[in-house]
Amino acid sequence: MPNIFSVYTSGSVKARFGIATYFIKGFITVSLLIRLFFVSWEYKDVSLAVGDFLRTMITGAFFDFGTALFIALPGILYLGFMPKRLIGTLLDKVLIYVFFGLTILVLVFTFFAEITFWDEFRSRFNFIAVDYLIYTYEVVKNINESYPLPLLISGVLLITGGVLALFYKKKIFLNTFSQKPGRTERMLVVLPVVVLSSVFILFVKNEDAEWSGNRYNNEISKSGIYSFFAAFRNNRIKYDEFYTTIGEGEAFNTIRSALYSSDNRFLDNNSIRRDVVSDGVPRKPNVVFILMESMSASFMKEFGNTNNITPYLDSIASNSIFFKNLYATGTRTVRGMEAVTLCIPPTPGQSIVKRPDNHKLYTVASIFKNKGYDCNFFYGGDGYFDNMNNYFGGNGFTIYDRGRGSILSDAIETRRFNIDDIEVTFENAWGVCDEDIYNKMLTVADSQYKKGLPFFNFIMTTSNHKPYTYPAGKIDIPSGSGRDGAVKYADYALGKMLSIARARPWFKNTVFVIVADHCASSAGKDEIDVAHYHIPAVIYNLGSEKIQIEKQCSQIDLFPTLFSLLHWEYRSNFFGSNVMSSQFRERALIGTYIKLGLMKQDKVIVLSHQKKYAMYSWEKQDNSLKPQPVENSFLKEAVSWYESADHLFSNRLLKESAVKKQ
Structure with missing residues (x-):
């Protein structure tokens, strides 16, 4: 050799x-x-x-x-x-x-x-x-x-x-x-x-x-x-293997304390199942829910933007129930969908929208259906993307999308309808323009009204997304020129839809809930960029109520707050709470794919894989996180939110059958 x-x-x-x-x-x-x-x-x-x-x-x-x-x-x-x-x-x-x-x-x-x-x-x-x-x-x-x-x-x-x-x-x-x-x-x-x-x-x-x-x-x-x-x-992450835990019993006790309210009746241990009661007269309006793509709070005049790119949203914010201090749970659309439909903190890894075994869950649609509502999901692209059709179809929604022959899972039974070419005036990589998807919803709402069906219509918009293209001649910023134009067009399309809806006979009995799925950007120099989770949310046309909510809260609180305003009694398995309650405990739950955060006022704790954690104070002026000594009670609460949420999904306790059992 x-x-x-x-x-x-x-x-x-x-x-x-x-x-x-x-x-x-x-x-x-x-x-x-x-x-x-x-x-x-x-x-x-x-x-x-x-x-x-x-x-x-x-x-x-x-x-x-x-x-x-x-x-x-x-x-x-x-x-x-x-x-x-x-x-x-x-x-x-x-x-x-x-x-x-x-x-x-x-x-x-x-x-x-x-x-x-x-x-x-x-x-x-x-x-x-x-x-x-x-x-x-x-x-x-x-x-x-x-x-x-x-x-x-x-x-x-x-x-x-x-x-x-x-x-x-x-x-x-x-x-x-x-x-x-x-x-x-x-x-x-x-x-x-x-x-x-x-x-x-x-x-x-x-x-x-x-x-x-x-x-x-x-x-x-x-x-x-x-x-x-x-x-x-590492596209899937098991919480208990990678993150700090305190034990299921202690975690659920902590969360039940955080969720305590005089209108809650908890049903068992190691659970957050509860019956929500009300002493008011229930109302049953139609609900149009609009999840707006990448609509950061920073785009609005209310939060200091001087470019006048959200004139319509600015105008209705002062004439509605306006959440001024609400935060997205994540940085992607599927995280926003998960947060508003399941009212759950962001568990690590993939969103529940994309996970296996996510059918027949107890979602907000379960509550609407129990009250006789017709539930529909509208998306201007192909709902195969990000598993949206399987998730919404598997959880009680009729689908309206721009599908190109994608097939729903055999495990679900649902109706699905294509948005036809004749209904499309403009389309890009992500789907039809916002005006077109709103027009589709208006057509379906007219049909629902004629049939005497109260409706819950969930719309996911797409126009405020790269390549930032939209129909020409609608606004004073040329199509494809950047984010500001896409934001202004999305705002224009929203205003146009509401203007058309006002002429409909069902408008007076319809509440419009508008919120962003996430911010336009989410990355900064710190492990969680707090300012880039701040999103606007509006409950519009709920009578003459004009309220500006200053409390720090989360996407997961939106529907529990709406249900309370409507004086509904229902079974809850939600981590969200009624923000309007005097007993509401302010906090926001924010995360990335791996980092999981709990924010309370200007304090933030971040849980990381490898069972690491760190605590910070958030300096709003320069949007920076300054390291602070860890407070054990704060750490315990943060761990409890995420450990209990993961436990519920992993053990099939988010299923309708598990929540409805007596």
């Missing part, structure tokens, strides 16, 4: 594996440039202290090296195991040229995608990127409408061709084909690479890059591809 040192200095070995060596060097170099680009992009918020900057770069280089090894491993195995007699043959050349070219093509596209993903989410690839792999139609169409796709594709092909030409000119390919070291020599290169790759795959976790209190430093320290595969592997 040849001396190992001579193997690693052997010209033939270096030449054969030169293509892998230069690939790894090139990958690390390009990744470094992208990392520096992100640092310059976020220079106002990223920590540029010498120690922090160096650690960001060094940590990043470490993850880039592991990622490069992971990507190069198949090629290195090929170079090592290819029979010596076949090295340099036509087969060898074709395989190396084709697969090397495809690898470079995919990586160049990925690097571009990292930049566009950062632009949208201020994050490396995460579970959102994993989700988007499933919904290729919407994603590809959105990319095509948001970016100059021909130019992008041309750039990717040009750069790929340039890399291949450079490798050819430097005779890297020639050396790979012309040198024929023995298999033993090649194995002494392959084996260390296999061992190192295995170490990264088995022992290096993506969260190891989260060393800083500054979220931007953490994200920039990561490698996008490594983060993607980490999210792919």
